[in-house]
Amino acid sequence: MEGTNPVNKKLAAALSGGAVLVLALSGCSSSDDNSDKLGPWAKQVCDAVQPQVRKIAAANAEIQKETTDESAPEDVQKADSKGFQDISDAYKAMATAIEKAGPPDVENGKTKLTNAVKELNALSASYADLGKQSDALDTKDQAKFAEGLDGVAEQLGKLSQTGTDALKELEAGDVGKAMAEQASCKSTSASASATQG
16 A cells, blocks of 8 residues: 555544543542442443443454555555444443442542543444545545545544543542452553553
């Protein structure tokens, strides 16, 4: 796929940046004490979030696999479209899972929960939009496709820089400690770190 090589590299780099986002939800802080009231909440959230983190990692890997110099534009477009939709669905499911768990029993728990859910839904919408952009690319014209893909990579790069401040805020302090105690959050953290490399 001559002429799109720099674009492919850009897209792959932007994707690996996206893996950082899932780390925010992996409860990777360490803790000595676990609050009894936060334990069940953390378990519910971690158990629900883990499959979604795996789904995001798998979608990223699939897009990266197809974003090579040998891939035909149609294949790249197909992988992007499916991958972005999967990632969008995963963030939406995370938002739903956190909302369902309800606010954690900490100061400003309700506000923190509302902000985190809003952030995840916004990420979901952004990835769905990237999928639409990718679907609209002209695969018949190599140069136009490369140009369009460059735009998608740029958006993706911006998206991977998007703050997950509300998520970090939700998981700060005792909530983070409680999440770190959960087996499902520990394995989520490990798999998210692995997808970054």
